[in-house]
Amino acid sequence: MATISDVARAAGVSPATVSRVFNGGRVTAERAQRVREAADTLGFSPNRVARSLRTQRASVIGLLIPDIANPFFTALARGVEDAAQRTNLSVVLCNTDEDVDKERRYLDVALAEHMAGLVVAAASRRRTDLSAAAQRGMPVVAVDRRPRAAEVDAVMVDNQHGAEDATAHLIERGYRRIACVTGPAGASTSEDRLAGYRAALRDADVPDEWIRAHTRHADFRVEGGYTAMKELLALDVPPDAVFIANNLMTVGALRALREAGVAPPGFGILSFGDVPWASLVHPSLSTVHLPAYDLGEAAATLLQERIAGSAKPLQTVVLRTSLEPRNSTAGPG
Amino acid sequence: MATISDVARAAGVSPATVSRVFNGGRVTAERAQRVREAADTLGFSPNRVARSLRTQRASVIGLLIPDIANPFFTALARGVEDAAQRTNLSVVLCNTDEDVDKERRYLDVALAEHMAGLVVAAASRRRTDLSAAAQRGMPVVAVDRRPRAAEVDAVMVDNQHGAEDATAHLIERGYRRIACVTGPAGASTSEDRLAGYRAALRDADVPDEWIRAHTRHADFRVEGGYTAMKELLALDVPPDAVFIANNLMTVGALRALREAGVAPPGFGILSFGDVPWASLVHPSLSTVHLPAYDLGEAAATLLQERIAGSAKPLQTVVLRTSLEPRNSTAGPG
DNA sequence: ACTCGGCCTGAAATCGATTTCTCACCCGGC
DNA sequence: GCCGGGTGAGAAATCGATTTCAGGCCGAGT
Numbered sequence: 001m002a003t004i005s006d007v008a009r010a011a012g013v014s015p016a017t018v019s020r021v022f023n024g025g026r027v028t029a030e031r032a033q034r035v036r037e038a039a040d041t042l043g044f045s046p047n048r049v050a051r052s053l054r055t056q057r058a059s060v061i062g063l064l065i066p067d068i069a070n071p072f073f074t075a076l077a078r079g080v081e082d083a084a085q086r087t088n089l090s091v092v093l094c095n096t097d098e099d100v101d102k103e104r105r106y107l108d109v110a111l112a113e114h115m116a117g118l119v120v121a122a123a124s125r126r127r128t129d130l131s132a133a134a135q136r137g138m139p140v141v142a143v144d145r146r147p148r149a150a151e152v153d154a155v156m157v158d159n160q161h162g163a164e165d166a167t168a169h170l171i172e173r174g175y176r177r178i179a180c181v182t183g184p185a186g187a188s189t190s191e192d193r194l195a196g197y198r199a200a201l202r203d204a205d206v207p208d209e210w211i212r213a214h215t216r217h218a219d220f221r222v223e224g225g226y227t228a229m230k231e232l233l234a235l236d237v238p239p240d241a242v243f244i245a246n247n248l249m250t251v252g253a254l255r256a257l258r259e260a261g262v263a264p265p266g267f268g269i270l271s272f273g274d275v276p277w278a279s280l281v282h283p284s285l286s287t288v289h290l291p292a293y294d295l296g297e298a299a300a301t302l303l304q305e306r307i308a309g310s311a312k313p314l315q316t317v318v319l320r321t322s323l324e325p326r327n328s329t330a331g332p333g
Numbered sequence: 334m335a336t337i338s339d340v341a342r343a344a345g346v347s348p349a350t351v352s353r354v355f356n357g358g359r360v361t362a363e364r365a366q367r368v369r370e371a372a373d374t375l376g377f378s379p380n381r382v383a384r385s386l387r388t389q390r391a392s393v394i395g396l397l398i399p400d401i402a403n404p405f406f407t408a409l410a411r412g413v414e415d416a417a418q419r420t421n422l423s424v425v426l427c428n429t430d431e432d433v434d435k436e437r438r439y440l441d442v443a444l445a446e447h448m449a450g451l452v453v454a455a456a457s458r459r460r461t462d463l464s465a466a467a468q469r470g471m472p473v474v475a476v477d478r479r480p481r482a483a484e485v486d487a488v489m490v491d492n493q494h495g496a497e498d499a500t501a502h503l504i505e506r507g508y509r510r511i512a513c514v515t516g517p518a519g520a521s522t523s524e525d526r527l528a529g530y531r532a533a534l535r536d537a538d539v540p541d542e543w544i545r546a547h548t549r550h551a552d553f554r555v556e557g558g559y560t561a562m563k564e565l566l567a568l569d570v571p572p573d574a575v576f577i578a579n580n581l582m583t584v585g586a587l588r589a590l591r592e593a594g595v596a597p598p599g600f601g602i603l604s605f606g607d608v609p610w611a612s613l614v615h616p617s618l619s620t621v622h623l624p625a626y627d628l629g630e631a632a633a634t635l636l637q638e639r640i641a642g643s644a645k646p647l648q649t650v651v652l653r654t655s656l657e658p659r660n661s662t663a664g665p666g
Numbered sequence: 667a668c669t670c671g672g673c674c675t676g677a678a679a680t681c682g683a684t685t686t687c688t689c690a691c692c693c694g695g696c
Numbered sequence: 697g698c699c700g701g702g703t704g705a706g707a708a709a710t711c712g713a714t715t716t717c718a719g720g721c722c723g724a725g726t
Contacts, residue, residue, distance in 0.1 A: 001444075001469055003682055014706045019684055026704065048445045049385045050682035053711050058382065060425070060446075068410060074401050081428060090442050092393070093426035095414060109423055112381045113393075136334055276609060336712055347676045352714055359674065383712035386681050670725085679716075686709075693702090 002042035010038035022046065052114065060090050061303060062110040064103060064120045068095040071276045072247060072292045073121065076143065079296025080119055087304055089116065098220075100127045111136060117303045119296070122147040125188045139306035143299040145188055146316075153306065154316045155299040157290055159189055159272075162321035163196025166270050166288045167243050169323055171204050175241035175268040179214040181228040181253060182245040190220070193245040193272055214239060218249055225249025229256035241268030247275045250285075286325045294319055335375035343371035355379065385447065393423050394636060395443040397436060397453045401428040403581060404609045405625045406454065409476065412629025413452055420637055422449065431553075433460045444469060450636045452629070455480040458521045472639035476632040478521055479649075486639065487649045488632040490623055492522055492605075495654030496529025499603050499621045500576050502656055504537050508574035508601040512547040514561040514586060515578040523553070526578040526605055547572060551582055558582025562589035574601030580608045583618075605654075619658045627652055 008015045011034045020027050021035045038044075052058045063080050065073040081091050092115070096103040103123045110118055111132065117139040122128035128147040133140050142154040170178050180197045183190025194215065201211050216231060218224030225244060232239055233256065244250045250271035257263065264285065271287045298317055305312075341348040344367045353360050354368045371377075385391045396413050398406040414424050425448070429436040436456045443451055444465065450472040455461035461480040466473050475487040503511050513530045516523025527548065534544050549564060551557030558577060565572055566589065577583045583604035590596065597618065604620045631650055638645075 004684095005682080015683080016685080016706060016708095017704090020705090023684075025685095028704070031705090045441065045445045047386075047447060047682055049382055049391070049447050050711090051684075052382045053380075053386050053713090054682080054684045056711070068407050069404065071402065074407065077401060077426075078428065090425060090427070090439075090446070092423060093410075094423070095411065106423075108378065109381075112378045113423070114380060114382050337714095338712080348713080349676060349678095349715080350674090353675090356714080358715095361674070364674090380712055383681090384714075386683090387712080387714045389681070668726090670723105672723090673721090675718105675720085677716105677718090680714085681712105684710085686707105688705100688707085690705090691703085694700095696697100696699090 001047075002039075002044040004044070004046065007035065007038050007042055007044050010042060011035045056114070057307075058114050058116045059088060060092055060113070060115050061300070061307075062092045062094060062106070062113075062115045062118045064094045064096055064106055064118065064122075066096050066098045066121055066123050068093070070248060072273055072290060075292035076121070076296035079293040079298075080300040081296075083297045083300035083304070089304070096123045098123050100124050103128060107133065111138065117141070117307050119143055119299045119303055120147075121145055124186060126186050139303055141299045141303045141306070143295055148188075151314065153302050153314055155295055155302065156316065156318050157295065158318050158320050159192035160196040160199070162288045162290075162323075163193040163243070163245070163272060164200045165196075165321075165323055166272065166286070167197045167200035168203070169286065169325060170241050170243065170268050170270055171200065173268060177214070177237070177239040178241045178243060178268070179216070179232045179239035180211075180243045180245070181216045181218055181225055181232070181249055183218065183220045183249075185217055187220070190217070190245055197243050220246050220249060222248050222252040222255075225252030226256050227252075229253035230260075233257075233260050233262070240266075241270070243270050243272070245272050247271055247273035247287075250275050254285075286323070289322045289324050291319050291321070334380075335372075335377040337377070337379065340368065340371045340375055340377045343375060344368045389447070390640075391447050391449045392421060393425055393446070393448050394633070394640075395425045395427060395439070395446075395448045395451045397427045397429055397439055397451065397455075399429050399431045399454055399456050401426070405580060405606055405623060408625035409454070409629035412626040412631075413633040414629075416630045416633035416637070422637070429456045431456050433457050436461060440466065444471065450474070450640050452476055452632045452636055453480075454478055457519060459519050472636055474632045474636045474639070476628055481521075484647065486635050486647055488628055488635065489649065489651050490628065491651050491653050492525035493529040493532070495621045495623075495656075496526040496576070496578070496605060497533045498529075498654075498656055499605065499619070500530045500533035501536070502619065502658060503574050503576065503601050503603055504533065506601060510547070510570070510572040511574045511576060511601070512549075512565045512572035513544075513576045513578070514549050514551055514558055514565070514582055516551065516553045516582075518550055520553070523550070523578055530576050553579050553582060555581050555585040555588075558585030559589050560585075562586035563593075566590075566593050566595070573599075574603070576603050576605070578605045580604055580606035580620075583608050587618075619656070622655045622657050624652050624654070 004015045004018050008018045013031055013035060017027055017031060018035050021032050048059060061084060063077060067073055077093060084091050094106040096106060100123050118133060119141050121144045125145060125148050130140050130147055130150040130152060134151060140152045142152050146154045146156060182194040198211055216228035218228040244253050269285050271285060273290050274287050337348045337351050341351045346364055346368060350360055350364060351368050354365050381392060394417060396410060400406055410426055417424050427439040429439060433456050451466060452474050454477045455475060458478060458481050463473050463480055463483040463485060467484060473485045475485050479487045479489060515527040531544055549561035551561040577586050602618050604618060606623050607620050
């Protein structure tokens, strides 16, 4: 591997001159030419480790996500990656598995590695701690989930509004007994979506007591959705529709519904978050589409501004969801 | 951010001693204790950039995969990640998008970043070029797909055997007109799977000419599978079963089949590679299960041996697939 | 008592780039 | 002819760790 000194020697100049050629310093055209030729023949490309050490800034950003198997997060990752690539940043993808300890280990690595910045979809609203990074001046952007205590930029979706819209849509279709399966009590996403669901039902004069009795908290995973749905179906008077707060739980719920022989349009299903290949499974499944790719792109762009030194006040960008209804003519009747 | 000298000063020792405390040199217990206390109070963790520069080896490995949205590769990535974490390596995940240029850019980054090694699922059998890495002594393990010219370790699945088994399974069930949708002509995976399919059919005395007429090459993506399946269904005498060479094309093919009103068990479907939530879609879909996680784990383990300096001759590890039939009593009839 | 090892320790070199500092040179103006 | 300003280039410092080298101390053996 050729070093900058090798190139300097080959071109008959000093290492400083070589560095200037590649970093926009003032060098006479003739010398610059010689340096470039020498670099080409030697196959030189600057050692990024040495550069990082000297300049005190890396060309790597970290992306912490809770579940790499969830298509929502892979789409988000692609958004981050595309935005990062535009300024020659590489992305280290870290899968925290919804595990706060694993997440903290990755945070430590990011700090020791002196990464340029972090995009974090927090594993927990309450227990994720981003203060260490903030303290050491490493820019952080929270995405999708905002850890409670952190003073960081954030890019979110309008969970409450999206959920309210979606639930209202079910009501318009004529469903009357609309249950809800949401995520863990701690998570901001699950609380906001639940709040939206509640708002829509209250607006339709459904009593709070009924709402509480038909709300289930699960874990944002397939199995959790399955179990919660089974519980709801076992009620004395089961619901005629359900609002489900994420895509994986929807998959589980669909299994429970199939086992119970229940299907649209007699039973209304609304998923918050796109279910992969949902059109194959249930053509009549409505979904709230989340702009996962844009979320990642916006977060990475914001992060790059901070890395470049922007001192603007903290921002929170909120992206809107969009409802994608199917089979608009059908209803419960 | 505290440096090693800060710790040294605080503990009243030299930086060398601090380094030895953390890297297993011989230091008296009393001093080591003082150093550890100083490090704790200062929140010291060694700067990995400086360490990499000095030791000439990084604690980061690169993972190049062609499609992060494919569950097969995310499972593989988790295998790599878990294995890497056991020896404190971090994984940089690079999504090449089946694009050889993008892949080459990532390879260059990996070299400039002086990563410890690479696990590569090549974007192309013919055009992916791993020689630059090999030349500079960076260990590389190919996984799932083996680039033609490269002299590297590899971890593969037994594509041909798996495909042959799967096709034989369809024959046993009584299907007689078994078509095939495979991947691009260049890819090793698609060729091997096609070969297995052919072998099984030849074994059942199906003429070569018929086989050729019922084989379609597509692009390993959803749309490709859809188009190819439509073509096959439009034949004068359409097939009564199909062997599909990867999971995403199966999704497309299923859509084509649904549109044509064709379904199991009258029509036999066999997917090479697990289709996510297939049980929801079509309970009677048989799949060849690919050990994606183990593939990644084995590759990362092999890579770590090389990084540690193993000079064993090049290895190729082949993992077996397993057939997961459903609805075993049903057949075409 | 003297020497020879062995074991710790700190000083200093090192990794490969960037960047500051300094100097030499050249040009133009007075 | 001399001086000032501007420009380009090299020498050397620097980033933060690891590692070599050399020396100091202590204990054991003769």
